Amino acid sequence: MSDFAATKALFDLPPGLIYLDGNSLGPLPRAAAARVAQAVTAEWGQMLITGWNRGAGGPGWMAQPSLLGDRVGRLIGAAPGFTVLGDTLSIKVFQALAAALALCPDRRVILSDDGNFPSDLYMAQGLTALLGQGYALRVVAPGDVADAIGPDVAVLMLTEVDYRTGRRHDLPALTARAHAAGALAVWDLAHSAGALPVDVAGGLADFAVGCTYKYLNGGPGAPAFIYVAPRHADVAQPALSGWLGHESPFAFDLTYAPGPRIERMRVGTPPVLQMAALEAALDIWDGVDMAALRAASLALTDRFIAGVEAACPMLTLATPRAHDQRGSQVSFRFAHGYGAMQALIARGVIGDFRSPDIMRFGFTPLFIDAGDVDRAVAVIADVMGQRLWDNPAYQTRAAVT
Ligand SMILES: Cc1ncc(COP(=O)(O)O)c(C=O)c1O
Numbered sequence: 001m002s003d004f005a006a007t008k009a010l011f012d013l014p015p016g017l018i019y020l021d022g023n024s025l026g027p028l029p030r031a032a033a034a035r036v037a038q039a040v041t042a043e044w045g046q047m048l049i050t051g052w053n054r055g056a057g058g059p060g061w062m063a064q065p066s067l068l069g070d071r072v073g074r075l076i077g078a079a080p081g082f083t084v085l086g087d088t089l090s091i092k093v094f095q096a097l098a099a100a101l102a103l104c105p106d107r108r109v110i111l112s113d114d115g116n117f118p119s120d121l122y123m124a125q126g127l128t129a130l131l132g133q134g135y136a137l138r139v140v141a142p143g144d145v146a147d148a149i150g151p152d153v154a155v156l157m158l159t160e161v162d163y164r165t166g167r168r169h170d171l172p173a174l175t176a177r178a179h180a181a182g183a184l185a186v187w188d189l190a191h192s193a194g195a196l197p198v199d200v201a202g203g204l205a206d207f208a209v210g211c212t213y214k215y216l217n218g219g220p221g222a223p224a225f226i227y228v229a230p231r232h233a234d235v236a237q238p239a240l241s242g243w244l245g246h247e248s249p250f251a252f253d254l255t256y257a258p259g260p261r262i263e264r265m266r267v268g269t270p271p272v273l274q275m276a277a278l279e280a281a282l283d284i285w286d287g288v289d290m291a292a293l294r295a296a297s298l299a300l301t302d303r304f305i306a307g308v309e310a311a312c313p314m315l316t317l318a319t320p321r322a323h324d325q326r327g328s329q330v331s332f333r334f335a336h337g338y339g340a341m342q343a344l345i346a347r348g349v350i351g352d353f354r355s356p357d358i359m360r361f362g363f364t365p366l367f368i369d370a371g372d373v374d375r376a377v378a379v380i381a382d383v384m385g386q387r388l389w390d391n392p393a394y395q396t397r398a399a400v401t
Helices: 004-006 030-054 062-075 091-104 116-130 142-148 171-180 261-265 272-285 292-310 337-344 368-383
Strands: 083-085 109-113 137-140 152-159 184-188 206-211 224-228 329-332 352-354 360-362
Touching: 062 083, 062 261, 083 261, 091 116, 091 152, 091 184, 091 206, 091 224, 109 116, 109 142, 116 137, 116 152, 137 142, 142 152, 142 171, 152 171, 171 184, 171 352, 184 261, 184 360, 224 261, 272 352, 292 329, 292 368, 337 352, 337 360, 337 368
Parallel strands: 109 137, 109 152, 152 184, 184 206
Antiparallel strands: 083 224, 206 224, 329 360, 352 360
């Protein structure tokens, strides 16, 4: 469905609130509450343990990580059978990276950039420390990545869309560059999946990972996903060799043997209630044409940038203007960004703040329209014009910013 007035009606948003933070936590799909209630009462409550084989409306809870994985796969350009859900994104980063390194055994360097999400870099640091043997993480500026792909690089590990600025890397071009240099490419699609069309197969990504609680609207704590390219799926070695990635989990063999293709990237028991919420969210996505979504997203972000720049000269655009160089968020730098964002939230415009000075606004055509953009711009102009960030009530930082 690319009728975005119709998709908007499928979300339960508090009246009067303009939610520009779906890039961090997507809103509640109306159908999710009933779906989760059904999973709790009719399935967990009545089916009890038999739900593993007949829950989730029939296929069984155990089948959901692959079934829902394929539905996420469509949104990132993956063929069915090569995307699976589970765990958190940080865990999936670790898995993808470990498997990619093992496929390049003669090289020791993971190349990434300083715009990457810190958890990705932390996981790489943890993995290199664990592996020893000279493995190292090399971090360069985003603009220097292409030229830094040297002959010692085993894996290029990047997040396609920068979580702070919204800057977008060229996935096919950098992957091609990595391949030409004999390296593999691992892509984090946390800020891409559901934000813009992604083509992991066409772009020849070796591994891709992402989360489902941002643009995909799966709810807080929704499981992550991992994609393994078909050419690697049967040879990728799972570093996290949990029982549900075993070729025959219920044989309870004492020795690990990896399951077929993407199944081997499963680790342990899947989060059944979270998957029920995610299933309701994916029902909305199933009908969305990604090209239409992208066109609508760019129209919204262009409108927002023009409106804010005209009204708020003190805000500096941090997001690239070129369409092909950005995702579906717009960020502005402002020295008092934290207080300004709290003032906006108090007036019903919800974005968020990323240290040191980034005010971040996410745009999702599924539930944000041009009227919302215009109303948000008016509130931002008021907050900035009246210097409302100066209010001491807006200076105390909460645990989550
Ligand atoms: C780009 C990126 N990578 C990794 C993560 C970490 O995800 P998780 O907390 O699900 O492990 C995030 C979280 O926001 C992210 O934005």
